[in-house]
C-alpha cells in the first residue's frame with residue numbers, strides 16, 4: 001500500500017519499539033536481526049491494518065432488537081422509527097458494552113484504526129470516556145466522537161459539541177490513549193449553520209478532524225434546497241465547513257457540482273456501500289469522486305464489522321451499478337481500506353502502509369480456503385475474492401500483538417459478550433416499554 005503499490009514475496013518485516021524498522025528479503029533480514037522474537041507468517045499475507053473510516057459501535061446492540069414498528073419506507077423513516085428511538089434509550093453502560101464488542105469485532109477481523117460516532121441524547125456528558133475505556137482495553141486505535149444534533153433542541157446540540165470539546169481538551173495530555181478525538185455533526189438537516197461554524201472553530205483550535213453525514217438520504221437535499229436554496233455540499237461550503245480535515249460520510253445524493261466542490265476543497269469522503277444498500281438510499285458516485293482525486297475511505301456505518309465484506313460489497317456494487325466489469329479495480333478498494341483511510345484522518349505518515357518508519361499496525365492473514373496459489377500476482381485478487389475477516393490470524397498494533405492465532409489477547413471475549421448481552425437485554429426491555437411512543441411515529 002505504498003505509493004508504488006509494491007507486493008513483496010518471501011519478505012519479512014522487522015519491528016522494534018512499535019515501529020517498522022526493516023522490510024527485507026527473509027534470508028537477509030534473518031542475518032541482520034538475529035536473536036529476536038519471530039512470528040511465523042509463512043504462507044500468509046502480511047498487510048497494513050485496515051482503517052474503517054466511518055462507524056457506529058453502538059449499532060451493535062440493535063441486532064435482533066424487538067422493534068415492532070410499521071416498516072419504514074424510506075431512510076428518514078428508518079431514522080425516525082429505528083435509530084432515534086433506540087439512541088434515546090442508550091445509557092453509559094450501553095456505550096461501554098457496545099464499544100467493547102465493536103472494538104473486538106474490528107480487531108479480530110483486522111481493523112487496527114476506526115472512526116466512530118456515538119449518538120444518544122440521554123447519555124451525552126462524559127460518554128466518550130466510556131467508549132475510550134473500551135478502545136484502550138481492547139488495544140485498538142479509535143477516533144471517537146459524540147454526534148452533535150439539534151433534532152430536539154439547540155441545547156442538545158450545544159451539549160454534544162461540549163462533550164467533544166471536553167474530550168479533545170483532555171486528550172491533549174493523554175498521549176498513551178489509543179482513543180483520539182473526533183468532532184461529529186449528525187447531518188445538515190438536523191443542525192443549524194451556527195452549530196456547524198462552532199464545531200469548525202473548535203476543530204481548528206484543537207486540530208481534530210470533523211465528520212458529518214452528507215446527503216445519505218434525500219432528506220438533506222430537500223431540507224437544504226427548501227430552507228437555504230442550496231444543495232447540501234453547497235451549504236456546507238458556504239458555512240465554511242469543508243477542507244482537508246473534514247470527512248463527509250456517504251455522499252450518495254450528490255450532483256456533479258457538489259463532487260467538484262468536494263474535490264476543490266480537498267474534503268474527504270467515507271464510502272459505506274453495505275449500509276447504503278441496507279438502507280436502500282442509492283449508489284454513491286464513487287467512480288466520479290475517484291476521477292476527481294477525492295480521498296475516499298471505506299466505512300461500515302455500524303453495520304457489518306468485517307471490512308473484507310465491505311470491500312467486496314464496494315467492488316461488486318459499482319460494477320453492477322455501472323454495468324461495467326472494469327468499473328473499479330481491487331487494488332483501489334484495498335487502498336481505500338488502508339492508506340486512503342489513513343489520509344482522511346491525517347495519519348497517513350504513521351499508518352496505512354508497510355514502510356520503514358511507520359507504526360507497526362500489521363495484520364497477518366491465513367486464508368482458510370486457498371484453491372489457487374498465493375503469490376504476488378494473485379494476492380490482491382485473493383484479498384478481495386477469497387479472504388474473510390475470520391481468516392485474520394494475527395494482529396499487531398504499535399508492534400504489540402493484540403490478536404494471536406485468532407485469539408484476542410487483551411480482553412476476555414466471553415466476558416465482553418456477557419457484558420454486551422446483559423446491556424442489550426436491558427436496552428431491549430426499555431425499548432419494549434416505550435413501544436407506544438415508537439408507534440406514534442407511524
Ligand SMILES: [Zn+2]
Nearest residue numbers: 056213249301
Ligand atoms: Zn453513519
